[in-house]
Amino acid sequence: MNVYTPVVTQQGINAAVSALEQGVKIQIGHIAVGDSGYTPDRNQTALKSPKNTAPVSGAEVVGNGQFHVTAEFTDDKQYAVKEVGFYLNDHEQESQRTLFAVWSHPENVLFFQTPIAKIVQGFDLLLTAVPPESLDFNVSGDLSLYYADEFAALTIAQTKALTAQIQSNLRQIHFNDRLLNLEG
Numbered sequence: 001m002n003v004y005t006p007v008v009t010q011q012g013i014n015a016a017v018s019a020l021e022q023g024v025k026i027q028i029g030h031i032a033v034g035d036s037g038y039t040p041d042r043n044q045t046a047l048k049s050p051k052n053t054a055p056v057s058g059a060e061v062v063g064n065g066q067f068h069v070t071a072e073f074t075d076d077k078q079y080a081v082k083e084v085g086f087y088l089n090d091h092e093q094e095s096q097r098t099l100f101a102v103w104s105h106p107e108n109v110l111f112f113q114t115p116i117a118k119i120v121q122g123f124d125l126l127l128t129a130v131p132p133e134s135l136d137f138n139v140s141g142d143l144s145l146y147y148a149d150e151f152a153a154l155t156i157a158q159t160k161a162l163t164a165q166i167q168s169n170l171r172q173i174h175f176n177d178r179l180l181n182l183e184g
Contacts (some may be wrong), residue, residue: 005126006040006084006101006123007026007040007041008100008130009098009099009100010043011024012101013129015098016098016134016135017100017130018129019056020133022062023087023133025133026136027088027089027090027136027137028086028088028100028137028138029087029089029134030054030086030087030097031053031055031069031084031085031087031121031163032050032052032054032087033050033051033052033053033054033073033083033113034047034049034050034051034081034082034083034084034085034151035051035079035081035083036048036049036082036083036104037104037105037107037108037109038083038105039104039105039106040103040104044102047084047085047104049083050083050085050158051075051079052073052113053094056069056071056073057070057072057120058070058139059139060136061132062124063077065126065127066121066126067137068123068125069122069123069124069134069137070105070120070121070122071123072118072119073118073119073154074112074117076115077113078113078114078115079112079176080109080113081109081111081112081113082105082109082110083102083103084103084104084105085101085102086099086100086101086102086123086125087099088173101122101125128154137167173183
């Protein structure tokens with residue numbers, strides 16, 4: 001078994017089957033991370049040591065029952081992420097949401113969160129235990145916007161450099177014109 005494969009919880013399976021029977025879809029809308037490492041249990045209802053929760057930023061269907069999900073994590077604390085929980089959007093209160101799937105490992109760290117880091121983490125969910133047509137994702141935004149500030153700064157720097165180059169070229173043209181006028 002792959003050490004990065006999440007376990008779909010019993011509550012997650014129940015919710016997916018119920019949604020399929022009702023002709024609706026359940027929505028995964030939040031991803032929580034924690035610093036406790038252990039072997040996940042199908043009957044688990046929450047992370048053992050949650051530290052942070054982020055809305056799902058992006059989601060796409062990769063194949064039959066396989067989804068690529070991303071979230072952006074920021075925190076003012078530092079910790080090693082050893083557990084991840086995928087939560088349904090079935091309640092307003094975070095503590096009442098259904099834990100759909102959980103990943104953890106007793107030793108392996110998924111990533112290290114620090115106060116100075118924005119972590120954009122992608123997760124591949126292969127959900128063979130639930131009907132994939134019963135599942136949807138509540139996406140909070142496009143992660144390409146994550147780089148908006150960086151792209152704006154890069155665009156400004158490039159524009160300034162090009163402006164300086166054009167001004168230099170214009171000065172060279174004026175200088176060449178003066179030289180031609182002196183010769184004539």
